[in-house]
Amino acid sequence: MKKSILFLFFVVSAVYQTQAQQTDHQWKEAEAAGYRYKYVTNDPMKARFYTLKNGLTVILSPTPKDPRIQAYVAVKAGSKTDPATNTGLAHYLEHMLFKGTDKYGSLDWAKEKVELDKIDALYEQYNTTKDEAQRKIIYRKIDSISGVASTYAIANEYDKMMTAMGAQGTNAFTSFEQTVYTDDVPASAIDKYLTVQAERFRNPILRIFHTELEAVYEEKNRSLDNDGRKVFETLFATLFQKHNYGLQTTIGTVEHLKNPSLVEIRKYFNTYYVPNNMGIILSGDFNPDTVIATIDRMFGYMQSKPVKKYTFAPEDPIAAPVEKEIVGPDAESLTIGFRLPGNKDKDALLADLVGQVLTNGRAGLLDLNLVKKQKLLRANAFTYALIDHGVLYFSASPTSGQSLEEVKALVLGEIENLKKGNFDEELIVSIINNIKKSKINESESYGDRASALMDAFTSELDWKDQVAYVNNLSKIKKADLIAFANKYLGNNYVCVFKRKGDAPQSSKIEKPQITPVATNPDKQSAFVKMVNDMPATPATPVFLNFDKDIQKAKIGNAEVLYVPNKDNSLFRLRYRYNIGTLNDNTLGLAAQYVQFLGTNTQTAEQITKAFYKIACSFNVSTGENYTTVTIEGLQENFEAAVKLYEDVMANMQPNETALQAMKARIAKSRKDAKANKGAILQALTSYATYGANNKFNNTYSNATLEALTAKQLIDKIKNVTQCGQTILYYGPQPLNVLTASLKKLHPIPATTLTPAPAKTFVRTEQNSNQVLFTDYDMVQAETRWVRNLERFDPNQKTIIAAFNNYFGGGMSSLVFQTIRESKALAYSTYGYTVEPQKAEDQYQLLAYVGSQADKFEEAVVAMNALLTTMPELNDNLELAKMQIKKDIQTERITQDGILYTYLNAKELGVSQDLRQQVYNQVDQITMKDIRAYHDSHLAHKPYTYVILGSEKRLSPETLSKLGQFKKLSLEELFGY
Template identity: 70%
Template sequence: MIRKKLLMLSAVAIMFSANAQEYQWKEAKSGGYTYRYVTNDPTQARFYTLKNGLTVILSPTKKDPRIQAFVATKAGSKTDPSTNTGLAHYLEHMLFKGTDQYGSLDWAKEKPELDKIDALYEQYNKSKNENERKAIYKKIDSVSGVASKYAIANEYDKMMTAMGAQGTNAWTSFEETVYTDDVPSSSLDKYLAVQGERFRNPVLRIFHTELEAVYEEKNRSLDSDGSKVFETLFSNLFKNHNYGKQTTIGTIEHLKNPSLVEIRKYFNTYYVPNNMGVIMSGDFDPDQAIAKIDKTFSYMQSKPVPKYTFQPEEPITAPIVKEVIGPDAENIGIAFRLPGNKDKDVLLADLVGEILTNGKAGLLDLNLVKQQKLLRASAFTFTLQDYGVLWLNAAPTTGQSLEEVQKLVLNEIENLKKGNFDADLLPSIVNNIKKQKIQSTEKYGDRARLLQSAFNDEIDWKDQVAYVNDLSKIKKEDVVAFANKYLGNNYVAVLKRKGENKDSQKIDKPAITPVETNADKQSAFVKSVNDLPATASEPVFLDFDKDIQKSKLGQAEVLYVPNKDNQLYRLRYRYKIGTGNDLKQSLAAQYLQFLGTDKKSSEQISKDFYKIASSFSVAAGEEYTTVTIEGLQENFDQAVKLYEDLILNARPDETALAALKARISKARKDAKANKGAILQGLTSYALYGPKNKFNNTFSDAELNAITAQELVDKMKNLNNYEQTVIYYGPESLKNLTAKLEKVHKVPANFVQPSPLKTFAQIPQTKNQVLFTDYDMVQAETRWIRNTSKYDAANTPIVNVFNNYFGGGMGSIVFQTIRESKALAYSTYGFYVQPTKQTDEYYMMSYVGSQADKFNEATVAMNELLTKMPELPVNLELAKSSVKKDIQTERIMQDDIIFSYLTAKQLGLKDDIRKQVYSSVDKISMDDLKKFHATNISGKPYTYALVASEKKVNMDDMKKLGEVKKISLEELFGY
């Protein structure tokens, strides 16, 4: 539940260029409340401060009948006590456990047991004798078992599910802890009732199993080379500040010795209204919403919040170079310390990040990535309250050392300091940011996130609204001066080398007896919330004949949806040829970005697109290759012409191809060092057998034999294949086709591609384990079973089953494996629906656990797969959740077209949601049991397992089935 805030830019900007005086704070009154707002703010946000100091920010928008809501606290790991690091984060976990009003069957009986646990933890923390500690922990475990008999696990999630919430979660970072829910507009009263109670008197119940989930989260970070690099960079940048002295998740020592007394002290100190904010965007009346929020939180009392103080950092006078060793591929991180987000130079810091890399025309983009001098490179500003960081990351290509990569990246810093970049790059950046900001205010969820970020970062919203305008005033000499001021030999570099991690640590598994979850019980408070009146929205289903306009461009079909909101467009050419017809399609699509024409270099083409705030990409999928061109409609003609000219006149470049092959070879090697890629490969092996979609690729010899000319020919021939033109934008359909007729020539007859190579899903006839060894403390396990061909009639019960069985925090899988048995941080179980009519469903379950919990975790999942617990209340919740999601889902923009294309692939003529909605209420527990028995229970499975063979032994694997150790070469196909 941790989210690291890696901000590419400041939170928001507006889409119009204007004079600075147009952005002013104003005051207004409405509905009996005074609020402030910023003129010309596209989010139309209202800023309220209630009598008790609570900040409320409301941004109404009527597009979707939903509300993205945040309850945000200005408290994160920066303010953790030095004796209890990680406290803010595990307090966040505990705020899902309920209060004296919910989460309890009998508070009078539960409280004395919880008091005993409190006292035992204080004894546990004070004891240094290991035998004594084990004895105390055994008592904690025993009393926790008694207390759990009176507890109801996860009532919070069940209440949110019942009201139709989505995305229920939370995160903790350096300076914030934020609780997030996306709720139907009709459920606002219910949402506020729950939130008001949630923060009134949180009870730290079911603590030792939840702390074990935090241990698992810590162990996952110990297995992550990226986390180690992050922590090493920050600990060397910040010797005095808690950005570097403490991590958000905390130390092993502190996690082993939690204090419930300290948790409550922290809550009482920082969870006060003058340190908190309620931020909402969506479909509501702000006058009504503020009155309801005020009534809900008026019980909270303001009190002074201690200000975090620190000794300013000493200047870094010489480069600090550190190494991190682990199984992942090599890369390098370089970081410069910058001022905090209130400094006058913060705009320049953001701009420097964009000048270095913007994906198209930055110094790293053009001089290193475009010229393929390394595998990849990027830069961004990480802006926090007290300090900022310019962070550069890069990875070597074949035969390149990290020291060579470091030199290349730092050379671009020197180019920045010398002003070796085009003067027109600055207005190009501003134009592109304008486009991004139009996009950022289109959706209610994005609006709320921007406002929440500004609240927690303590940034003046007026400056955010005026951001683009202020950015446009910066001159090249300002950037050069900034770079010379802050970017010298004062950096920290972390060289991430590949190798065995000699310092491998983990938090050992304590002896935990599974606790009661009472998942079939309900508190009186939950009933009262569920009984609150709410008028559900009526569902809106797609009518493909009405919602999509169709036309012809020669032999090509045109699918069109108008953009009535702004001047952005997205144009796609979707060609019926993919990697399943020709593996080289993917390589040709990648190669195109490095090619120029007889008149323009590749670098110049990138600059030309960036100047007009436009972009193009070519992506080759299994069956289709899709060209996407997007930007502002005023530049449509220019952008399309740029692309069409490139395709028509692209020139082979053997040097670029050689560099691309070297980079692909290195990327292929790196993939073999990535545990996520390995698990993906094992999953494909389980589904399709030894020759599968994942390893359907070139051998090294085949890759090396490919010529530049044949790849260029493939791109030039692309337009000869059957194609569909997809457009979402403000242009009329008639004008669109007229414009495209001039530049996009569709042939009279389409060329037929080679037959599509298909992979049949294989039946699981016996239990077997596909195992690949990887150096880590975790064990990643998936259960795979193919079942039957797609049948649209199954969609309702599949949706309900997934919701009930393994699809969220209230599901049986999560409640059993994580909440009750504390065996994993992450676990789920889904019956996966095909994307094509001819494909099969498959069951996929997952547990990511410590290696020493492997046996218990697999037994626990197998019990659920064999015998599904029957919880009628949970079934009603699952059915209600499916219906409420459909009631409030609004498929818009070009998603309408992609829904239509997906339906076509499944052989459907109508929106399948209509069938689901009308059928859900009829599904019974007997139907669910029959579904489970027919497709899941007592059936053989293939286990895809990534773990260290030093930590999970072969005998344990053999308990599950026949073991087959899969080499990386078998897995990846090269």
């Protein structure tokens, strides 16, 4: 373990009361392999910062723990720099960077270019034409010529190259001032990855444009159904009336999306996608001396250009509170925003700490005074730091019977407490201790390292300040926070009331007529072949041996499962009791109740503070079959944390006020769930799986909730601790020391309580097509196909993995390529077999399309066609199999993941790591096997269609064509 990581740990102490010893952090320069770089002393991430001759920033953070590399190519440009006449441009350029160049993505670039030039000219004509009839004529020409151009294109070659090299998480994202392209690649494929990226940004071609733009339309329409996004955009538009943070949105306006300009897209690319405005950030298992030379060679062709800095006028002060209102189907909420200086202002560090003092999840002012005391359903605050401005962002939700105005008064009351200094200075020390703990975790993960370095780059932050972050926080005094609060948090806020009701009619983007384009999925460009043929030595897979990787012991009649932490001094201890909600559906209530209870010596708030002070925590959670107590934190505070928890369990005192408040919050949560389309879709799916009485609505009635007493809930939790248990531990303490310690600290009953039998649910058998529909005020339609299959069979593991990868489990799959890429019918779509969690459970086929309501019928036809007749693309199957092998080669199950992999295997009745079976068998899978699986499980089978949408847009007559129609009420779905 690196010295710097050791330092971070040892300064964290349960009795940490004084300012931490300051560690020196300075920029230094060094040279290796002919390249000069900068680094920060005592940086736990050991990051090297290079600037190549053309201005390209390269940030390398090597760590050999996993044979993988998290890679980002980041551009310091986003919606802030979109032209005012073409908002959303940075975002849809991001989409187009997946379409290839003149070297890949094309069968015949010379012929394709002729057609693409015609499309360019037609779009410019389209944008300047106002007559709707003429616009439709022009669009038909665009659609027609796009069809011709697509015959020369090969869709999705980027994703295929990344899949072939074993990449994971291939994606991109755009925000206010960053566009970032992300891949997680095997270490052995780094040369392939860099070859592809260097080509990707050389000469991107805007091919298959109108179908991809339709995917962006879909993304926009989804945002029109999202009340949370509306609140966010309203808040920023009101706070920033002279800055593009508020003047423009990342997705853009409907009008601009309807009128894209390929000329403007290229102009944007040529302006901002220049090396002096870009960064390559890598963290993982590599030699930085070798990698920097490769990057220099690959990206040396790029030429720097001056990038004009975004300028803006100062915002007018907000002299009095500004209130806005959003109405929509989601639950009520309150959002408040205060405008702050940008992220490089001297007060930015104070702003971060103010956010933590207000809410840190456990011991902040909002946490303790509003959530812990159950005055609100939820409340939080955080600092949203951007380059030019920041926002102190509050959100809160009412409990039963509360108005949003009352919620606002409570939140503002805690801001006043902050301004008056009504909080312990000790809280600052506790926050810093907990941040130190999180920094230990961050430096351990190659993915977290790369993410932190990338964010600092695009946010234009000095990495030295990031490394010194904790030490700099340690210098802040309570008086500094009070002064900050009084300076920035007055009557100068924007408040957005999100009320429940019928949303005003949105300006929805109408569906254009699009002819499906050719994707040529069975073709391959010479560039792709060259990349695939590059040598790469695969990593050797590492499989678990449960007998060797897990140590076992006994404490009384409880089994202890142990995995050592050899990296740092953090521990996670779990007591896993053999009782869950299937035994008692009110057990979750009892688990919730614990957090609001004190003991005979401490209040609930004092207990929370005590845990937070020593950078530890405890949590009680209940699932279907198990109730789990988790205690985690610093090993040096292990005994103190366990004692605190055991004291709570032994001496918890009933609190009737807390119970009544919790009942009110649960009643409100239940009401809110009925307004949440994600919860409704989950309920519909459970109904399709099990019938009217199912796992989702296996819950207590409102009458049962009201009748429950404090004593009953405490008795339930105490009974849990009398049931059989398994103790799980991941940490640095030796097993014999752990067991000796727990024997003293954790009483285990000599005889165990047998819980009530678990309720069982039998999956329905789909004998004919059915339609389950629930009405929801939305622009989109959410459609799932559900079919229950046979019981678990470990011998099916390999064929199912191969089928899922090939058919509908990712961006290279048949489902995604057909429904989104070729036919532009959905932003999101998938189709795969869901594996059971227990040996007696069944597999399930689950498919999904989220589309505009006016595309619903086409989308259903397209999915049904794939479920009935599966295209056979042998190269795609080989690619799917290759990805499975490469994923297994580089996957490392570590830490307490080992314990849960073992427990999950036991639930399935197997005693070995099933990945080894898949790895050894997947090469033998043939298209004949995939076809047989598809035909026997999917083709010409009845399905239950789960559909969530608006009755105004989806009529029962239309839905009844799919199968026997049943409209379900929220009461039927939720059980209350």
